[in-house]
Amino acid sequence: MEQTLVLVKPDGVKKNLIGEVISRFERRGLKVSALKLVKITKEQAESHYAEHTDKPFFGELVDFITSGPVAAMVISGENAIKAVRGQMGATNPLDSVPGSIRGDFALTIGENIVHGSDSPESAAREVANFFKADELY
Numbered sequence: 001m002e003q004t005l006v007l008v009k010p011d012g013v014k015k016n017l018i019g020e021v022i023s024r025f026e027r028r029g030l031k032v033s034a035l036k037l038v039k040i041t042k043e044q045a046e047s048h049y050a051e052h053t054d055k056p057f058f059g060e061l062v063d064f065i066t067s068g069p070v071a072a073m074v075i076s077g078e079n080a081i082k083a084v085r086g087q088m089g090a091t092n093p094l095d096s097v098p099g100s101i102r103g104d105f106a107l108t109i110g111e112n113i114v115h116g117s118d119s120p121e122s123a124a125r126e127v128a129n130f131f132k133a134d135e136l137y
Contacts, residue, residue, distance in 0.1 A: 001076055001077065001078065001080075002076065002077065002078065002079060002080040002081055002120065002123075003033060003074050003075070003076045003080060003123060003127060003136075004074070004075050004076075004080045004081045004084050004116055004117040004123045004127075005072070005073075005074060005075075005115070005116070005117045005123055005126035005127045005129075005130060006021070006025070006072075006073050006074075006075050006084060006114060006115065006116050006117075007065075007070050007071065007072055007073075007114065007115040007116075008021050008070065008071035008073075008113065008114055009064070009065060009070060009111070009112070009113060009114060009115060010064065010065070010067050010068030010069065010070060011106075011111040011112075011113060012071070012105070012113040012114060013037075013068060013069050013070065013071060014068060015105065015113075017101075017105060017113060018037075018071045020101075020105075021071075021101060021113070021114060022035075022073070024087055024101060025075050025083075025084065025087060028077075028083060028087060029077060030075050030076065030077040030080055030083060030084070031075070031076045031077055032073055032074070032075060032076075033073075033074040033075065033076040033136050033137050034072075034073060034074040034131050034135050034136050034137060035071065035072070035073040035074075036071075036072055036073075036130075036131075036135075037069050037070070037071055037072075038069065038070055038071075038072050038130070039066070039068075039069055039070070040065055040066050040070055041066070042062060042066055044129055044130070045061070045062040045065045045066050046062055047129050048065070048126060048129055049061045049062060049065075060110065064110065064111070072130045072131070074127055074131060074136055075116075081116070081117055081118070081119065081120065081123060084116040084117075085116050085118065086100075087100060087101060088100060088101050088102055088113075088114050088116050089101055089102035089103045090102065090103075091109060091112060092109050092112075093105075093106035093107055093108065093109070093112050093113075094107070101113055101114050102114070
């Protein structure tokens, strides 16, 4: 069984899409193993986006993800990482197919509703950034 981190970003929370996002994963057969509404600290955000520290948009990423509450969750299931990323759609919502989360609810890369880990290594690091081991079910 694989685990991945999913964040409903501040724009998704503001648009009241937390339940919609969870519902799509659950209907797919995935399980919510942990869930909480959080205000991400600057330190957490910088750690979360560490692979982008030298990119010109790093500051914008940190500013946006810390701008409001985020629904952080661990999604579990067979091939969870690939399944979640497929449900989310392309990073650029304009390249996402209708029926994907981004294809249905987002218009820009900067505010694209959700984040999902892109590999088992990223998932392990990202889950640990938001959850303690005893918070996972």
